[in-house]
Amino acid sequence: MKLLRQNITSNLDATFPAAKKGSKNKQKSFVPHPHSDRIKTEILDWEEDSVAHLQPQNLIIACDCIYNEALIEPLNTTCAALCKLNTDTTKPTLCVVAQQLRSPDVFEAWIKSFHRLFHTWQVPDRWLTSELSENSGFVVHVGVVR
Secondary structure (H helix, E strand, O other), rough: OOHHHHHHHHHHHHHHOOOOOOOOOOOOOOOOOOOOOOOOOOOOOOOOOOOOOOOOOEEEEEEEEOHHHHHHHHHOOOOOOOHHHHOOOOOOOEEEEEEEEHHHHHHHHHHHHHHHHEEEEEHHHHHHOOOOOOOOEEEEEEEEEO
């Protein structure tokens, strides 16, 4: 979590540029800082923790969390529960799952489970960096909870 927070802090200016001094732009600019409320991180044990106390979010990201079958259902049901906290049907919470393809059996079990809970799309290679595109050993999916 420490490394994730450092990564967010290091890259926040690229995503939410700070206003330049002396700028004649009359629009309000977002000035990022390490404790920005625009990007939040929290530790969540998807096998143990309840999500009932959490606030709705715009985006859930899971990266390289699927490496054995025992984790599939707890992860997917927790992601679905997180997405269901958002009751705005015009702007549903997106669940983005990036994973390294280690085992075809684990991937197949995950995608069946994920598809049962989410409307699912695989992110096309043209939208991914070369490190995540075809033949990289990685795949990225986006889901909207059913």
